């Protein structure tokens with residue numbers, strides 16, 4: 001059970017469609033193609049799974065490992081729970097050298113910091129980044145402001161949107 005720290009909820013929404021996510025993840029793969037080659041990928045579940053599938057396909061990475069971390073309950077970050085660590089043979093003998101870590105986004109950077117400690121020499125990539133977490137990421141595609149919540153297609157459905165003019 002997590003005990004959420006009380007943070008204000010982000011006022012801005014950044015909804016991402018499946019098509020947009022696929023384009024952005026593919027753009028990430030183009031950038032990573034220049035940063036590689038990578039001998040293995042470590043995907044941070046669960047958000048990193050979709051991006052990892054797209055990047056692994058583009059870069060032909062066939063050794064895909066997971067690190068399983070849980071911290072957010074809805075939009076509140078609580079205690080960190082590492083449910084599964086990275087296998088020793090994937091870490092290798094040189095602190096994750098040649099490994100690509102993939103996640104959907106970096107927000108406060110706490111998740112990234114934790115995984116970086118497991119693989120200090122790995123390359124860390126996310127599709128989206130917020131300013132607080134940005135220094136922890138080697139490669140990303142789109143930055144959004146810290147007070148924005150990114151809504152992914154696997155968490156959302158079609159719904160009525162009130163007009164922008166009525167918002168304030």
Ligand SMILES: O=P(O)(O)OC[C@H]1O[C@H](OP(=O)(O)OP(=O)(O)O)[C@H](O)[C@@H]1O
Pocket residue numbers: 044045046047048069070071072077103104105106107108109110111112133
């Ligand atoms: O930079 P941070 O503030 O640490 O937040 C970033 C993390 O938060 C989200 O995962 P979450 O913990 O919500 O779990 P999920 O991937 O299973 O949805 C996201 O997928 C990142 O892994």
Ligand SMILES: Nc1nc2[nH]cnc2c(=O)[nH]1
Pocket residue numbers: 072105107148149150151152155
């Ligand atoms: N879906 C989603 N999960 C997050 N976890 C931390 N920040 C975010 C965010 O902006 N969107």
Ligand SMILES: [Mg+2]
Pocket residue numbers: 044045046047048103
């Ligand atoms: Mg996650």
